[in-house]
Amino acid sequence: VSASRLAHLLGRPPLSGATYSAAEITARGNAVVLLEQRRLPGVETYVTCRTSTEVAWAIRDMVVRGAPAIGIAAAYGLAIASVDESEAGAFLPYLRALGDELVAARPTAVNLAWAVRRMVHAGERVAHAPGPDRFRALCAEAESIHREDVLACRAMGARGAALFGSGVTVLTHCNAGALATGGYGTALGLVRALHHEGKLARVLADETRPYWQGARLTAWELSRDGIPVEVLTDGMAGHFMRRGDVSAVVVGADRVARNGDVANKIGTYGLAVLAKHHGLPFYVVAPDSTLDPETPRGDAIVIEERSSDEVVRVGDKLMVPEGVRARHPAFDVTPRELVTAIITESAVHRPGDGVEVLPAASR
């Protein structure tokens, strides 16, 4: 049902490779179609954005989330916008302004800035071409970003799965899955590869407060694929590690600094400390587009602070007394000493060795 609904909305099959997708562009290039992730797992519905600004809002409000997915959504936002400004001299300033608006929607994930930069470069190459050609070129560039991300996820999955034997229980945090990427997923791409190779026992998914990405999204996409998953509260990881029930921690990333420090969803750092304490491997799975050569170390990464309200309310229910506030850093930074390996589509980096972590294009 949903497969045909999404394909119908798009006028073609989604590029995600699944029956659902975090972000797509219509075949005509006139709208960006985003899975409304805030309504999962109860309702599977899509939001249609007709402008780049609407895409920026959707990113800020977390209709779409996950570092690679918001990069793809932003690229599609610029693609649909490129039809609107046909005057050659105004085109690039217009594209750059919309790009800035998209990048400002969320500060921590570097894929957003990376995708926007790539789209602006594509725009520069065709700035003096006829309007329809520019539009086609930018749609093609955005689709390339999407297709390459899916291929990168599959490559990461294969590369990561090769590091494991059989009977693996993966503990993961947040959602670094198909829903956070163009499709297939980073950390959950590795999980899918383990499952296909018969090596996976089960996934333990942190529920991941305050946005419940583990409970809502990771559980949704894994159970849909028939992959065994159990949900934990965020405080349970240590207990199960101590009992010997965890083989490895596998997470995604929002930004990897040049030295190998990793910014990811709040709670990741605590898992890395626990993994170290229990002698368990801690793997980060992320595409080259998440590696940021411009950021020397983790302490240079801007950590987005979101509102107290997102923590203290669940639906309409206020979970704290009136007048009490919650803290809400959306991400934390895991220092490279705690990272066993960072698995990309092109390499397995061991940042604890002190070697710089750079994307293939910069090496």
Place this chain on the structure above:
Amino acid sequence: VSASRLAHLLGRPPLSGATYSAAEITARGNAVVLLEQRRLPGVETYVTCRTSTEVAWAIRDMVVRGAPAIGIAAAYGLAIASVDESEAGAFLPYLRALGDELVAARPTAVNLAWAVRRMVHAGERVAHAPGPDRFRALCAEAESIHREDVLACRAMGARGAALFGSGVTVLTHCNAGALATGGYGTALGLVRALHHEGKLARVLADETRPYWQGARLTAWELSRDGIPVEVLTDGMAGHFMRRGDVSAVVVGADRVARNGDVANKIGTYGLAVLAKHHGLPFYVVAPDSTLDPETPRGDAIVIEERSSDEVVRVGDKLMVPEGVRARHPAFDVTPRELVTAIITESAVHRPGDGVEVLPAASR
């Protein structure tokens, strides 16, 4: 308003020393009055139990929770029941059967068994006295358990606060406060003492999934006392420790084994590992009644497994896809090597030294 309502229900001021109380007995000894903690912080209402079995249900269903508080509630349950069996030969078997029912309500906290044992011993001393005398003796014993617990909390608070300098930020988990005890609290008793001595900067309270004891209860009782408190999700502790925002972790306990291993709310163990990693003190505050000389080590402690439903539902809202289950160990065990000190009303134990941790009466 609530002070007078509770006092009105009881026919006298509560023994808790506050305007509210987790567990009280009426002046006439005909009912146990429990604060309905599941409805906090939104609604402050009391449940009246007329039988010991009703008290057992209330303990199992977490109307009342917290190791010392459920011990007191159980003692009161046996006190009100003691009026019902006037035949001397039947009295003790009746009391013991009700005691067993109460102890079975929750397996991990040792205070429950401790309080029931103390009530049965009191019953043994008066088994052949006239019915009204037995009833008065058991009511008096239960009230002694309650009064002693409040005094113990104040002693722990003073003893614990003496370990600190000024400008202290305490990170705590679950609720080890007035609501978890006869009054004043264990971990939060220490917090109250720090506040009164002008040493406290603020409390960071883990929300404590799945029951939200931190968000709902710790925030409620601290904000009521004008003590600065901010709520964190359970995954944030490491982030704030790494930034240097935490002075110490202070928690309560449900059972302390003879060797100093500590069972407490799920998530406590992870905090202990994080505290160790960051060189921060990890303090456990608990009365002598929580120390269990019968349990040699933590691995002998039964960890209560509660239902998946309590994790995956928030109110009526299902947070995971249909068919996905959650794990729900209610407690974890922190090995003594990670415990800086266990603070009781009678001593500061340093279990890392390998010395046995015994209540004053057993030393």
